Amino acid sequence: MRDWKGIIFDLDGVLLSTDHFHYLAWKALADRLGIPFDEKKNDLLRGVSRMDSLEIILGERSDEFSPEEKLAFATEKNLTYRSYLQTLTPEFVSPEVPETLQKLRDSGLRLAVGSSSKNTPLILEKTDLRKYFDAVSDGNNITKSKPDPEVFLKAAQFIGLDPSECVVVEDADSGIEAAKRGGFYAISIGDSVTNGLDDRHINSLVELL
Numbered sequence: 001m002r003d004w005k006g007i008i009f010d011l012d013g014v015l016l017s018t019d020h021f022h023y024l025a026w027k028a029l030a031d032r033l034g035i036p037f038d039e040k041k042n043d044l045l046r047g048v049s050r051m052d053s054l055e056i057i058l059g060e061r062s063d064e065f066s067p068e069e070k071l072a073f074a075t076e077k078n079l080t081y082r083s084y085l086q087t088l089t090p091e092f093v094s095p096e097v098p099e100t101l102q103k104l105r106d107s108g109l110r111l112a113v114g115s116s117s118k119n120t121p122l123i124l125e126k127t128d129l130r131k132y133f134d135a136v137s138d139g140n141n142i143t144k145s146k147p148d149p150e151v152f153l154k155a156a157q158f159i160g161l162d163p164s165e166c167v168v169v170e171d172a173d174s175g176i177e178a179a180k181r182g183g184f185y186a187i188s189i190g191d192s193v194t195n196g197l198d199d200r201h202i203n204s205l206v207e208l209l
């Protein structure tokens, strides 16, 4: 790999499998509304903001509901999701994740989180992962969600680096697109990225070493 100065990590689905909690929480709402929803459709929501995700789930039925009802649906989903997050502990994270983050830090790289989620602070606290990062850019400091590059551009700014000096690690098509639009080197992880925009693919964070 090139001589990178920083790595920006997506959170859900990259550092830990909270993506499955998102799925379970949306599934509960979709079932209640009688809307078909499965893990494949859930892949379309990766990296996408809460309200945009709701629109994707409602699909053709979106017009049936008022903005107030939609807000209530999103709140309902988030409450279910947060009840799963309350069960998080440091042990929920694969041991190779903190080990790899520590080694990357020791090698002099600056590390940041770049996530669309407004629940990022809670997740980092429950899992004790916050200490590995020089900065966190998340759903609380952006106005445009992935595939807009804003969250990664802010992350790079927070760690004082230019996008050309940073790698982004992502599990979502929307995140890979955001990284490329922002001028970052984009690494995909897992099997959900299908848009072919990634510069490289890895199966485990250990491969970053």
Ligand code: BG6
Binding pocket: 011, 012, 022, 045, 046, 047, 048, 049, 050, 053, 078, 115, 116, 117, 118, 119, 120, 139
């Ligand atoms: C992303 C997830 O990290 O955060 C998306 O991949 C999710 O699925 C988005 O919709 C927003 O999350 P939250 O926690 O703010 O509802």
Ligand code: MG
Binding pocket: 010, 011, 012, 013, 014, 046, 047, 170, 171, 172, 175
């Ligand atoms: Mg993700």
